[in-house]
Amino acid sequence: MARAGSAVPEEPAPPRRRRKQHSRRQEVLDTAARMFFERGYEATTTQDIGAALGLLKGSVYYYISSKQDLLFELIQQYHEDTRSYFAEILESDGSAVDKLRELITVDTAHTARNLERSTLFYLEWRSLPLERQAVIIEERAQHEHAVQKWIVEAQAAGRIRPEVDPKIASFAIFGMVNSVYRWFTPGGRKSAEEIGEDFADLVLGGLLVPGA
Incomplete structure (x- = not known):
């Protein structure tokens, strides 16, 4: 028994309740992502998100701290996916x-x-404060530096043309890759994977030494 005046530790939520809370919070995130995508970040309010979920405005704050935190977490979730496959490629x-x-x-x-x-990652990240923008910029820089390093290594191996500027080439590559969200249509003539393969063929066709 706790002594009078001492703090009583809060009992952790049962596993089933924690799963339900996590599921509901992810539903809030998914709804926010859809509404930010359709309306734009600035034009969407937490009250809009709550209404779409059948929640009162105050109830939304049970799951989030602020609209800005929502945007940042959505971008971070996107980053987590990129980190996993990027790490695998680096270590291959x-x-x-x-x-x-x-x-x-x-x-x-x-x-x-x-x-x-x-779309949120490429369009709305500037709505975040500078310290949070810096996290995103650092993530992007890691990809750019890796591409530049690989181009230099391939040039040394005689596979990529020596006159190619690695930094400019990396900017061109990501400008191409990052444009996909503007025009890609799910269920269109080509799948996401096929377009990725086409882009890789186009880029390497312009970089590689013929026959190398």
Whole structure:
């Protein structure tokens, strides 16, 4: 028994209740992603999100701290996916050209398969404060530096043309990959994976030494 005046530790929620809370919170995130995608971040309020879920405005704050936190968490979820496949590519035994091809293919497909979150990532991230923008910029920089490193390695191996500027090439590659969210249509003529493969073929066709 706790002594008078001492704090009584709060009992942890039962596993079933925790799962229900987690599921409901993910529903809030998914609804916010859809509404930010359809209406834009600035035009969507927490009250709008709550209404779409059948919640009172005050009830939404049981699951989130602020609209800004919602946006940041959605972008972070998108990042978590990219971190997993990026790490696998970095650690693979493939050549620099193989890694470059894999990253272009997978990055393009991931952008196309996750249109709501990729649109938020590329369009709405500037709505975040500078310290949170810095997290996103650092993530992007890691991908750019890896591509530049692989191009330099492939040039040293005689596979990519020596006159190619690695930094400019990396900007061109990600400009291409990052454009997919603007025009990709699910169920269209080509799948996300096929477009990723096409992009990789186009990029490497312009970079590789003929016959290398």
